[in-house]
Amino acid sequence: MVTVYDVPADRLIKRTAEKLKEEGIVEKPEWIDFVKAGVHRELPPTDSDWWYIRCASLLRRIYIDGPVGVSRLRTYYGGRYRRKGTVPPRFAKGSGSIIREALQQFEKAGLVKKVEGGRAITPKGQSYLDNIAYEIMKELVKERPELSKYC
Numbered sequence: 001m002v003t004v005y006d007v008p009a010d011r012l013i014k015r016t017a018e019k020l021k022e023e024g025i026v027e028k029p030e031w032i033d034f035v036k037a038g039v040h041r042e043l044p045p046t047d048s049d050w051w052y053i054r055c056a057s058l059l060r061r062i063y064i065d066g067p068v069g070v071s072r073l074r075t076y077y078g079g080r081y082r083r084k085g086t087v088p089p090r091f092a093k094g095s096g097s098i099i100r101e102a103l104q105q106f107e108k109a110g111l112v113k114k115v116e117g118g119r120a121i122t123p124k125g126q127s128y129l130d131n132i133a134y135e136i137m138k139e140l141v142k143e144r145p146e147l148s149k150y151c
Contacts, residue, residue: 069118
């Protein structure tokens with residue numbers, strides 16, 4: 001059986017983002033075009049589909065690390081905060097509002113549930129991601145037939 005661990009992360013995230021958008025599992029909030037992805041960023045993201053890509057990445061991260069809380073996810077999506085002048089840079093966490101909104105939409109769709117210690121993937125969410133991973137593996141086998149032993 002093919003799982004999330006067996007396929008490249010970039011392909012999985014891209015395909016999951018496309019499916020989340022097509023199927024309407026997550027909806028893009030009104031305010032999402034005007035926010036930065038964290039205090040360490042200077043401008044909002046320029047990609048029009050960045051919300052769906054972030055949601056797909058969050059779902060994968062919960063699958064791999066779960067149960068996981070908002071604070072730990074903020075750390076994962078954080079980055080280097082360049083301060084003014086000669087002051088050296090420091091680490092800054094990512095936006096918690098973006099993460100909370102996505103998690104609430106996942107809970108409403110039944111892909112994620114609250115457990116002690118944060119949010120964990122549900123069997124429905126796990127099968128959703130595993131099915132996408134299987135589709136990607138079938139494509140990889142067409143490109144490289146030696147991978148057929150994994151499918």
